[in-house]
Amino acid sequence: MADHLPPLREPDLPRTAKVRPTALRTxxxxxxxxxxxxxxxxxxxxxxxxxxxxxxxxxxxxxxxxxxxxxxxxxxxxxxxxxxxxxxxxxxxxxxxxxxxxxxxxxxxxxxxxxxxxxxxxxxxxxxxxxxxxxxxxxxxxxxxxxxxxxxxxxxxxxxxxxxxxxxxxxxxxxxxxxxxxxxxxxxxxxxxxxxxxRPFSTASWRASVVQAVRVTAAQGERTVVLCTGGRTERAARTLLPTLPEVCFVEVGDFTGAAVTAAVADGLTGVVFVGMAGKLAKLAAGVLMTHYTRSKVDLSLLGAVTAEAGGNERLVAAVSTANTGRHAYELWEAAGLLGAAGDLLCHRVRAVLRRFAGDAVAVDVALVDFAGSRVVASSGRWVA
The missing domain is CATH 3.30.2110.10 (CbiD-like)
Known part of the structure; x- marks a missing residue:
């Protein structure tokens, strides 16, 4: 797995994200x-x-x-x-x-x-x-x-x-x-x-709200925070981890790096990241701030995952030239490789997040379908 670890990057926010430190209007x-x-x-x-x-x-x-x-x-x-x-x-x-x-x-x-x-x-x-x-x-x-x-x-x-x-x-x-x-x-x-x-996902105030939500989780005495990219992934995460209270689930949008940093700073011991294929591909490439203006899905990485999962040359080529992360997901699914490739992708993301967080927290990752109805792959264990 060490050979797969990319440089960690947390790209700067777009210029428009820096000009207002106060809460913005939805x-x-x-x-x-x-x-x-x-x-x-x-x-x-x-x-x-x-x-x-x-x-x-x-x-x-x-x-x-x-x-x-x-x-x-x-x-x-x-x-x-x-x-x-x-x-x-x-x-x-x-x-x-x-x-x-x-x-x-x-x-x-x-x-x-x-x-x-x-x-x-x-x-x-x-x-x-x-x-x-x-x-x-x-x-x-x-x-x-x-x-x-x-x-x-x-x-x-x-x-x-x-x-x-x-x-x-x-x-x-x-x-x-x-x-x-x-x-x-x-x-x-x-x-x-x-x-x-x-919601102003691209703003500094939204980033601050993510950090605040993680801090609230810690302040309630919880030890695990579940980071979700949006409403659909949160629904899947709640089904997956039904015993956790509502305060543990945080919609991070593009600010995964900020949320993990806050979790470490506030003494949380577990981070579960739940996302869809596109966000996971960006995180697997070491990108911790995934705003679309600052990062793209690395299709070559998804192609490498396909090969590692046992996909043939034709499938590797198709995934490497896919239109979107979702398209790559659909190609895996059609080839009967979704579970194997998805698990490998989750393991790569877990390795990136563990390296970013250090040894202070345990990390797990899950890939959900695009309806947010079920978990289709994971890094294999749950800290909750």
Whole structure:
């Protein structure tokens, strides 16, 4: 394992992350705004009255209200349709889609159910590895569910057919400032979000909140902290370690290095890291601050893991040229190598984190699937 250990790196934060030491304002994801726009447009279509405000539910159960910037009803065309716009407020996160006009055009259709489509400014998926059908709109799973739930609060789609087209004026220009093209998402932005809420992950205050959360764990007398990259990984971690209290689970975002440093400083004796393939690949390469502007998935490392797990030359080559970390994961899964390759990847991450933390804490690592529903690989033991 020593031959595999890369140099440890904790890249500096983006410039925008350093300018505000105080807590920053959260905002709303494109997915939440799209769901709100869809509900506003459908409400207008049903009632004949343009909506000025709309309330939707977020995945965690919280309900929030959004102002509707524009809502138009066109009863002349057949079938009748309505269009609503919700302007994205990203809070204080330096988000390229801040101010984007999430637009939903809604009409009835003959077949019961929700027909969700992407319009101008929403990217089209052209490569595998994103968990979305190639050729379809870049609207991720959680936003799709949110839109479906928002529509379902107005009509019963089991008996009524509704067509919803999500578009973003200027989305193609916004996408030039993202990594979409490299990932094979062309023609616009992605409709994203797993919680509906934009937290300023790239800010110094978010890093400080991660450190604070670890310190709270220690202050409660707990000895183990479970570091999760986001909401889905936290759900999987809680299932994996059900006896640990809620305070032990910390969403670290990109700041794994800061969290581990805090764990050591506050005398914790165990760290469990739970993540998905892309984050684990970055950590395995020695990158402790994994913000997308400061690090990329090292596909050659994943190729080396594939070879070590017994993959043939064709699979090694495919993984080494994969589109994303998720794509590499899917290639392992299709080849029946997910368990073996995933375990090796977890062991590499464990070695990196142990070297970073020193001997003061025990470290374990788990790889979860992209739904956050199950652990598919691990470093083999649990400190909890």
């Amino acid at each position: 905002g709303w994801t494109t997915g939440a705004c799209a769901a709100a726009a869809a509900k506003a447009a459908l409400t207008a279509l049903v009632t004949g009255v343009p909506a000025v405000e709309v309330e939707i539910g977020l995945p965690a159960g919280r309900r929030v209200r959004f102002p509707v910037a524009r809502c138009d009803l066109d009863a002349v065309v057949r079938p009748a349709q309505a269009e609503a716009v919700v302007v994205k407020d990203a809070g204080d996160d330096p988000d390229v889609t801040h101010g984007a006009e999430l637009t939903a055009t809604v009409a009835w259709c003959e077949v019961p159910g929700l027909a969700l489509e992407g319009g101008p400014g929403v990217g089209t998926v052209t490569k595998p590895g994103l968990g979305l059908p190639v050729g379809g709109p870049a609207i991720n799973d959680t936003p799709r569910r949110m839109i479906g739930e928002a529509v379902g609060e107005v009509v019963d789609v089991a008996t009524v057919g509704v067509r919803v087209v999500i578009s973003v004026p200027g989305g193609e220009i916004m996408a030039r400032r993202t990594t979409n093209r490299r990932l094979g998402i062309l023609g616009g932005i992605s409709i994203l979000g797993t919680t509906g809420i934009v």
